[in-house]
Amino acid sequence: MPNISSVREFLLLAFADTRELQLLHFALYLGIYLAALLGNGLILSAVACHHRLHTPMYFFLLNLALLDLGCISTTVPKAMANALWDTRAISYQGCAAQVLFFVFFFGSEYSILTIMAYDRYVAICKPLHYGSLVGSRACAQMAAAAWGSGFLNAVLHTATTFSLPLCQGNAVDQFFCEIPQILKVSCSDAYLREVGALVFSIFLAFGCFVFIVVSYVLVFRAVLRMPSVQGQHKAFSTCLPHLAVVSLMVSTAMFAYLKPPSISSPSLDLVVSLLYSIVPPAANPLIYSMRNWELRDSIRTLLEYTHLQQIHL
Numbered sequence: 001m002p003n004i005s006s007v008r009e010f011l012l013l014a015f016a017d018t019r020e021l022q023l024l025h026f027a028l029y030l031g032i033y034l035a036a037l038l039g040n041g042l043i044l045s046a047v048a049c050h051h052r053l054h055t056p057m058y059f060f061l062l063n064l065a066l067l068d069l070g071c072i073s074t075t076v077p078k079a080m081a082n083a084l085w086d087t088r089a090i091s092y093q094g095c096a097a098q099v100l101f102f103v104f105f106f107g108s109e110y111s112i113l114t115i116m117a118y119d120r121y122v123a124i125c126k127p128l129h130y131g132s133l134v135g136s137r138a139c140a141q142m143a144a145a146a147w148g149s150g151f152l153n154a155v156l157h158t159a160t161t162f163s164l165p166l167c168q169g170n171a172v173d174q175f176f177c178e179i180p181q182i183l184k185v186s187c188s189d190a191y192l193r194e195v196g197a198l199v200f201s202i203f204l205a206f207g208c209f210v211f212i213v214v215s216y217v218l219v220f221r222a223v224l225r226m227p228s229v230q231g232q233h234k235a236f237s238t239c240l241p242h243l244a245v246v247s248l249m250v251s252t253a254m255f256a257y258l259k260p261p262s263i264s265s266p267s268l269d270l271v272v273s274l275l276y277s278i279v280p281p282a283a284n285p286l287i288y289s290m291r292n293w294e295l296r297d298s299i300r301t302l303l304e305y306t307h308l309q310q311i312h313l
Contacts, residue, residue, distance in 0.1 A: 039285025108150030252276035
């Protein structure tokens with residue numbers, strides 16, 4: 001019976017058997033990855049270069065863009081390489097690193113999204129106290145807490161998962177090393193420790209989700225009382241994108257980790273994992289810039305400045 005010491009590599013899910021489809025998957029991954037790099041890179045540049053965006057809301061959006069880049073860079077490049085080189089293998093150490101960084105970036109991103117809900121609540125419901133409650137020092141402390149808690153959570157899950165003996169081979173039915181899929185190849189009497197840790201993390205995530213929902217209920221109540229239609233539109237333009245991102249991320253991640261085994265299948269697992277691991281990092285820049293004129297205007301100014309610099313060169 002193979003154990004943790006005898007497994008030197010894992011075999012990830014193969015998307016296709018024919019070379020043409022493998023190259024098509026590589027091209028699709030490459031397009032999504034470049035779109036995520038471009039979109040999040042533009043947000044990082046716009047927030048860093050424009051002083052009018054040096055506010056708490058955009059500071060947290062900058063953190064979100066950094067985490068999105070880290071999250072998608074943890075999974076997609078390896079999937080692209082496997083599709084290009086016609087292989088399924090990932091080393092044991094590479095799989096552990098993938099789990100560590102993905103859980104770190106994903107958990108930190110969820111914490112940042114929770115903080116962003118608090119930021120919108122204070123900005124709209126308690127505007128007179130905004131400067132004292134969400135000042136520069138408080139922003140830095142909240143962001144550091146989000147990154148730090150995400151790292152500790154990732155270390156806990158990685159150490160627990162990879163301390164389990166593996167009794168069901170080394171084939172992982174996913175395009176990246178995902179904890180539920182690794183638990184499937186572990187010994188049935190040993191994986192309950194990690195299941196317990198997962199349940200604890202899910203309860204914490206659910207608590208954050210309740211906090212986000214309550215914050216936005218209070219925000220929308222305050223917005224609907226605003227006498228100015230322009231004020232309502234501005235408030236909704238900053239809140240609705242955030243709510244859309246949270247809803248997509250939470251619903252798909254909870255389904256991936258909590259769905260009953262009776263409805264589990266490789267194709268369903270793949271679709272759900274794509275929705276929570278790849279779609280948000282690629283779609284977040286579009287979602288946030290679509291209704292936010294300040295961000296759109298800053299990105300447009302940045303692109304025009306870059307274009308003029310190229311002309312002069």
